[in-house]
Amino acid sequence: MMQLLIIPGKAIGKVNxxxxxxETETLIENSPIFYxxxxxxxxxxxxxxxxxxAKDFYQCLIPDLNLExxxxxxxxIVEMLTKNNVYDEDEESLAGLSYRFSDLGIAFWRPYNLKEEDTLEQWFKEMTPENQHxxxxxxxxxSISVFNPE
Structure with a gap:
């Protein structure tokens, strides 16, 4: 599988x-993924x-961290990055949804913060296996994004 390299503060794949x-629109015109x-x-x-x-088409890597x-x-990911960096605290980061590392120029997002202990809760156990998955x-x-470091 081909790699899509994510370089914090610089690029994702060939888009810098x-x-x-x-130039960017020409570059991504026939891309199998949405940017x-x-x-x-x-x-x-x-x-x-x-x-x-994007993971259906590429192995999405941050090479400096050897992180897929x-x-x-x-x-x-948050544990790894916060060893040497600080994320911007806001409501979404406190809820475990979004982490923006302004000094690195990288951010991560998810719609819901599922915790391991949630899988032991009755509401989770009552779901069908497909819904649990x-x-x-x-x-x-x-999602992951890059931007100019601040």
Whole structure:
């Protein structure tokens, strides 16, 4: 499987921060994955985000950390990154949903913070195996983004 390299504060795959809008659109035109890209006033890439669907096509890696983003539990990613970095505290980070590391230029998001102990709760046990499997996807981040470090 091909790799999609995620470089905090710089790039996701071939899309780099600071690229021209026209160059970027040409580059991703036939991409099998969806990129959420934002541009600054000069039509240069200022934000790049990909969702976990990218793992169907690529091994999504942060090479400096040897971290496979969508195959590593969110709690493990946060623990790893907070050893040497600080995330921006806000309501979403306190809820375990979103972590923005402004000094690195990287952020992670998931819609729901499922905890290991939740799987022992009655509401979880009453779910069908298929629904439990779907719910357990919330152990992982759903998207990753890069931006210029602050």
């Amino acid at each position: 921060l600071g690229m021209d809008k026209s 959420n890209i934002e541009y600054d006033d000069y039509e240069k890439v200022s934000f790049i985000e990909v969702a976990n669907g 983003v969508f195959e590593t539990k969110a709690s493990d 779907e719910e357990m996807k919330n152990f992982y981040f759903e």
